[in-house]
Amino acid sequence: MTISAPQHPREATVVDAVPKQLFIGGKWRPAEADRTYEVEDPSTGRALCSVADASPDDGLAALAAASEAQARWAKHPPRERGEILRRAYEIIMSRHEDLALLMTLEMGKPLTESRAEITYAAEFFRWFAEEAVRIGGDYAVAPNGSGRFLVMRQPVGPALLITPWNFPLAMGTRKIGPAIAAGCTSVIKPAHQTPLSMLALVEVLQEAGLPDGVLNVVTSRSAGQLMEPMIRDGRARKLSFTGSTAVGRKLIEQSADQVLRVSMELGGNAPFLVFPDADLDAAVDGAMLAKMRNVGEACTAANRFYVHADVAEEFSRRLAERMAGLQVGRGVSDDVQVGPLIDDAQLNKVTELVSDAVERGAEVVTGGAAADGEGYFYQPTVLADVPVEARLSREEIFGPVAPITTFTDEQAVIAQANDTEYGLVSYLYTRDLQRALRVSEELETGMVGLNQGIVSNPAAPFGGVKHSGLGREGGKVGIDEFLETKYVAIGGL
Known part of the structure; x- marks a missing residue:
């Protein structure tokens, strides 16, 4: 069996259309010292393009942008948060073929499967667009009748999101969707092998009206060097990771220092x-x-x-x-x-x-x-x-x-x-x-x-037990990972 590699006439156009820089605070900018690395086409072993290679300082700048935007975004009307996601869903579907080809080029999966993933990825935005206005709470009389209980759900705060290379768009929308719906800002680090789909998604969300600083994207060849300073910084309050169990364990250890809330979607068998x-x-x-x-x-x-x-x-x-x-x-x-x-x-x-x-x-x-x-x-x-x-x-x-x-x-x-x-x-x-x-x-x-x-x-909870992870993504519970529960005790009644 011999594999040939004919060149598709649209490939260069689709790749060239994607920004190759970091996206921080609503602006595209180069990495520190203009550092870059090459993105490879796995079907040929040849480079497709080069993208920005973020430094730890670049990562901290992205976290600063997310932290600065958090208070404003948390107060943003839930309906409008949902409308942004709905508009992003529609834009993704309108660019279905270009996004599918881009994914095939950087990840290798056949176009048929890339098309299916684009639809799957977009559905997370449509699902969480509807969940944004369904964040509830509770009000109850205390058992002794002398007070009241008020329970509210609030955004957990700035989130760090790390996605894998095997589903380069869907694993991003599965995290970004509930973060936006819940009122959390975020910094996302896509896998170094497949950053282009995420960079293309940023443009979609910009066009959909996402405010500056709500989503920041840092690409880097070295995830460990980039992410650890952000995890230990103290301004982030949430870490969501999809990847191997070995890396997940390290991230959980690093998160313990700041007692970050973690979601881990890890390996399977x-x-x-x-x-x-x-x-x-x-x-x-x-x-x-x-x-x-x-x-x-x-x-x-x-x-x-x-x-x-x-x-x-x-x-x-x-x-x-x-x-x-x-x-x-x-x-x-x-x-x-x-x-x-x-x-x-x-x-x-x-x-x-x-x-x-x-x-x-x-x-x-x-x-x-x-x-x-x-x-x-x-x-x-x-x-x-x-x-x-x-x-x-x-x-x-x-x-x-x-x-x-x-x-x-x-x-x-x-x-x-x-x-x-494992237990996925x-x-x-x-x-x-x-x-x-x-x-x-x-x-x-x-x-x-x-x-x-x-x-x-997208409408069902995804996640495992044992060493396959912590928490669930998707479904009605997916937004819970980005919400804190606050209890207010009301007296004098």
């Missing part, structure tokens, strides 16, 4: 259970969604397939046929279904995990190797008879690899599924209602896909 009574057509369809969305580079990706021995051979055959039939290539072509991995490090990791499994006895049903040519492509892969001691049974793969292990006992496979430090999402396929409810309750994850291979929805 999702089990995908197929019981003997499952609809195999639906299970294979769900497996393709759960495994191959975003080339497998998703924290919600199915990482461990447990298939009952009675249907394992048939399931493996069907899944391998589907995986082998996928078109791999540069995502700017509409017929491409699988793009590259994000970078050389991720390609090497996937290669190592597959090699380890094969050395331990796993069988390669299809794929099993990197693709020839430039870029960071890996073949869609199905492995059968994967031993539990294989590394990919414990580690997050983040690639197009489906490892299958058979089982015969329900309680044993539930124990196996739960035998991980799990999937199960069965037509037995009692089993569906029983297993859903026993799986130790924050989300369950029951007879469906995708769980993400």
Whole structure:
């Protein structure tokens, strides 16, 4: 399999249209000492452009702008906060194709998936536009009748937002949307691999009427050096991070100094259970969604397939046929279904995990190797008879690899599924209602896909348990992460 890299005539136009500087206090400005770094196209390994490389002082300037704007923004009418988000939603949808192409160029996912993410990202703005005017409180008579309780919800304050490279727009709108709706200003740091989608989003919000200083964007190759001074500064009151569990732990430690309120959406190791009574057509369809969305580079990706021995051979055959039939290539072509991995490090990791499994006895049903040519492509892969001691049974793969292990006992496979430090999402396929409810309750994850291979929805709470994170994003509870509860005791009544 050889990957070619034809150039799309609109690529340069779309990339050139995006600002490449920092956005601080409503103004575009260069980084300190005009520092820049290159953004790479993972399908070619070549540079797309250069963007500003913020210093710690640049980060503190952004935090100062957010802090200065906080009091005014907190008093901004909730209806108008919602209207800004609604206008931003409409602008995003009007620029759907350009934003999708931009995302494909910097992240690598096929245009079809980029288009889906643009819609998904925009929906967070539409959802939280409606939540902005639904921030409630409470008023009650004290139990002894001698006073009153007044409970109000107020913005937590300036927020630091850190987003990953795998969903470069949606993970931003999922944090920015509730922050704006709640009345919080923010500083956002997009992943260094994929800053362009976020820079394009800033222009959208400017056009939608967001006041200066409410959202500040700092791009940098070194997230740690940039973010730690802001976390320890004292002016920020909230940190929201999506990324690896290892980095999340460090951020929680740093946040302890100022007792920041934290939201952590961290790694996953999702089990995908197929019981003997499952609809195999639906299970294979769900497996393709759960495994191959975003080339497998998703924290919600199915990482461990447990298939009952009675249907394992048939399931493996069907899944391998589907995986082998996928078109791999540069995502700017509409017929491409699988793009590259994000970078050389991720390609090497996937290669190592597959090699380890094969050395331990796993069988390669299809794929099993990197693709020839430039870029960071890996073949869609199905492995059968994967031993539990294989590394990919414990580690997050983040690639197009489906490892299958058979089982015969329900309680044993539930124990196996739960035998991980992670607890983000799990999937199960069965037509037995009692089993569906029983297993859903026993799986130790924050989300369950029951007879469906995708769980993400702006109107539903997203998040995990154990080492997969703290807090929830999206749904009715998503705005709660950016609100404090204040109680006023009223006497003299």
